[in-house]
Amino acid sequence: MHRLIRTLAHVTALIGGGVLIALIVMVTLSIIGRSVNKLLHADFFDRYLTSVSQALLDLGVGPINGNYEVLEAGVAFAIFSFLPICQFYGAHATVDIFTSALPTRINRWIIAFWEIVLAAVILLIIWRLFGGLERYYGNGETTLFLQFPVWWSYAASFTAGVVAAVVAVYCAFVRLQEAAVGHNILPTEYGEH
Numbered sequence: 001m002h003r004l005i006r007t008l009a010h011v012t013a014l015i016g017g018g019v020l021i022a023l024i025v026m027v028t029l030s031i032i033g034r035s036v037n038k039l040l041h042a043d044f045f046d047r048y049l050t051s052v053s054q055a056l057l058d059l060g061v062g063p064i065n066g067n068y069e070v071l072e073a074g075v076a077f078a079i080f081s082f083l084p085i086c087q088f089y090g091a092h093a094t095v096d097i098f099t100s101a102l103p104t105r106i107n108r109w110i111i112a113f114w115e116i117v118l119a120a121v122i123l124l125i126i127w128r129l130f131g132g133l134e135r136y137y138g139n140g141e142t143t144l145f146l147q148f149p150v151w152w153s154y155a156a157s158f159t160a161g162v163v164a165a166v167v168a169v170y171c172a173f174v175r176l177q178e179a180a181v182g183h184n185i186l187p188t189e190y191g192e193h
Helices: 002-040 043-048 050-058 067-089 104-139 150-181
Strands: none
Touching (some): 002 150, 043 050, 067 150
């Protein structure tokens, strides 16, 4: 089970990373296109290179249409796809100013408590995300520019979120087990086992 959960977390993070790289490339190309389009509308090109400028503009040089819609959907998916790997390795941001002086056994129980809370929060978020998915699937709403159904974004995020929920529940159970037996089973952000 441990190996399956770890593999699931890694694969989901890799897919999220691939989506994030694609989004970075898309946004970069859109910014370059927007800048070149603006340059082609400058006075110099209008006066001296009108035909070249118009030919490039006719080719469609400019920002990528609907890139904000794709970016919004892709970033939501990426966020949900990175949750499982953070959960599995205990790599969420923590503030341990007060707890660092406590004994290891007490810290294990504190970690287990917060792991349970985080699992509950992720389950709540996924439940509400599913409600949004149902609503947008039912009403057929589409995005403004690309006209793709809004529920597609919700479905992608929900899929990654379900993986996050499975990993979160598993990690909560294992962290409780760690606190009870007194040694680490899951890796920690420091690489300890």
